[in-house]
Amino acid sequence: MSEPRRVSAVTDDALGTLDTVGLVAAIQGGEVGVREVVEAGVARVRSVADDLGAMAYTAYDRALVESRDPRGGFFAGVPTVVKDNCAVAGMPTREGTDAWVPRVERADGDFARMYLATGLVPLGKSQLSEFGFSATAEHPRLGPVRSPWSLDHPAGASSAGSAALVASGALTIAHANDGGGSIRIPAAVNGLVGLKPTRGRLAQDKTLREMPVRIVSDGVITRSVRDTAAFFREAEHVYRALSLRPVGDITRPGRKRLRIAVNTTGAGVGATPEVSALTLETAALLEDLGHHVEEVAAPVPPGFRDDFLLYWSSLALVLVRTGRRQHGRSWDPSRLDHLTHGLARHAAHRLHRLPGAIRRLRRSTALLAQHHASYDVTLTPTLGAVTPRLGHLDPTQSYETVIERLVEWVSFTPLQNATGDPAISLPLATSAEGLPVGMMFGAAAGHEAVLLELAYELEEARPFPVLGR
Template sequence: MRVHAFTDDVLADLDAVGLAEQLASRRIGAVEVVEAAIARTERLAELNPMAYRAYDRARGQAATGTDGFFAGVPTVVKDNVDVAGMPTGAGTDAWAPRPAKRNGDFADMYLGTGLVALGKSQLSEYGFSAAAEHPRLGPVRSPWDPERTAGASSSGAAVLVAGGAVPIAHANDGGGSIRIPASVNGLVGLKPTRGRLAQDRVHRDQPIRIVSDGVLTRTVRDTAAFYREAERRYRPLALPPIGDLTRPLRRRLRIALNTTGVDRGADAETTALVHQVAAQLEDLGHAVTETDAPVPASFPDDFLLYWASLSLALLSSGRLVHGSSWDRSRHDNLTLGLARHARRNLHRLPGAIARLRRTEAAAELYYAKYDVALTPTVATATPLVGHLDPTLDYEVVLQRLLDWVAFTPWQNVTGAPAISLPLARTSTGLPQGVMFGAQSGAEALLIELAYELEEACGFARIQG
């Protein structure tokens, strides 16, 4: 049974652009918009999307006003970036979080567009798992089917957007965590090119900058408008501008199709759904060619080791960073298991990093042949709650994660953009995202293609 908060209030089923236009024309007021968003958020409480509520602060900002295109539009910020006055919990019980003294670089840029944060959204511990299931806080559940996970790590954000509480929410992606919850919840999820948006130092300082911040939305125009407004506040000179994109793609593309991945591929139903999208693309005049994945056989093991090394770094510095309240034993089995894997294989880490860095050049060669890569976002339908429970034995939950998250990490390593679009539905009626990747700096191409597919195929909506 679906759970959503869409109703006949001031928010209606407006997207962020539509809401911004209504607010700018004063046909509705920011205070009533924020109150409606708070009420809707509480109606979704059974799905467990919120990590921290800052409702009174949001009411105050709505009353005094914010500046920017999205002035007065409600949102949430994922609980792994700093927002002044709000604690940053990072999805873990391992320490007692304190309110941040100032905004991080991303929050400065994000909230500088006029968005009003209702609080912080839930994520899996440190964002390591593709499902947010906390031993104390409980699982974050899909509004499409509360018996299933809402994906992760940006699960809380996805629930609030798909369920109608807010039209746009912050998400970030170190192995698929914008695209996976977009796929699960029927949303648009663009992981941008590395360096496209302002980013907090904790993510900037990684040996390979695999994490990218972005947003989850219900419409392509909201994603396009966000990147336009972000670019007005933060312009990365090394990348071509995205600009103001408002219409579908006009040129026809060379599209590479792959559903087999490396080592692990998509199941039969997901493969069939992606092939249906490929046929629609051919009907629209695009040329689709089946190809092998442009990824070496070493990639899955190398990425796992690098991913695990981030856990080891977090656990090794925990008490120094978080003080006496930090308790290693409060971490879940996935986080602890990843750290053990990294410690046992530290001698292999330099070689893994070197090989991962070479994938960026390989991606450029691939995109010299093809304009866009088409793959599943995830390899199977959405798992039931409990399937990826991080308190399970580490090896069990790890293998289940690897079976599901087989396609998204490549772009995190190469730094290239990729977008998940809600173009397919499973036999049980659940959204199944389809992913498009392109060369670094080519977000405009992906957004224009998304406009075309939204117009030609339509997107799944939870209300109907």
């Protein structure tokens, strides 16, 4: 088997091999300046841009200007990107498609306002799959987003661009959001930490707040647990979700031994033998660490897969039918990929079932809460199989081919999008091909601290792989 073609942006510059928290300490200690940190970030992103296809829009000059007088906040001067489905003032929002000519945003959306208030400096927008519908970003004209671990493999989706940049070492932290697994999936594919928070934990743009089932959550992708923990601590200083217990300042493993359920069956499509074996190896590690681990049936409501697919496809139907009104005369639906059109058709033929699907998805919150009354954490693989090669989920194929393959690969992550509960993917395993395999841990609503404490413990017991070291 040939060695995968890998790309690393890590070099001897102001970023070095530091994670975000380490970079903040270096800036605050005067070891490096904000200007040289931002310059290094720009240079690194440029060095891998062609190989990875990770950038949707670049704002390098703006970032260099901001580096002269960065806004305040713990992360002041740390370079980042914002996923290109989130409004940032002065930048267009393209949503991973070329079906219209995007306008420059006049103001930050609610999430970007909160995100950038922590001091992060945006170098631009990261690429995603069209509207975030696919689990890989392989647009027929915009090109694929590749994993730096192997340029023959996709970087996952829909937060593919953000994950590729962080995994390559070009950045230490990047924005991601998750409506069916798109923080956790690219984290799993690229050997990163990806925490989907509890519904309502962070500020969210108006269109996402108004969804019938609020399946999307924003967050970040990082290379270390402490970076993710630090982000949620700092975000809470800007935006406090009063209905949820605070995450707080989580800096080390927890002492409590947890009741952990494990399953490898997902939403009707079980994991492959390789991924199942890796999951059980992770379960054995947890037992070695003193946790009580028990294999259980998947706590997935009957019909969940069909209900989630119908709801997911209804979002495509709305986008297709309202495109002209939203985007004006430049709107050209013929440029949408086969997956978007196929999802819209799927919903249009089943609209009479949508109200029932929405009711059942809403009820899934209570069903999973019953499960978490018995178990503190649930372990599953993040994905049902190892990462496929580019082309496996190419959206120029027929809708029927792509959706069948998507359902087989993405059978574990959507549950927490429906319930609103938190879940984290950690890079605890490696495939026979030498690529990262993520393990996912879910907890009850508001219990991000439990997941972060466990993540610290697992990172310590089995250090995460990092490119460029």
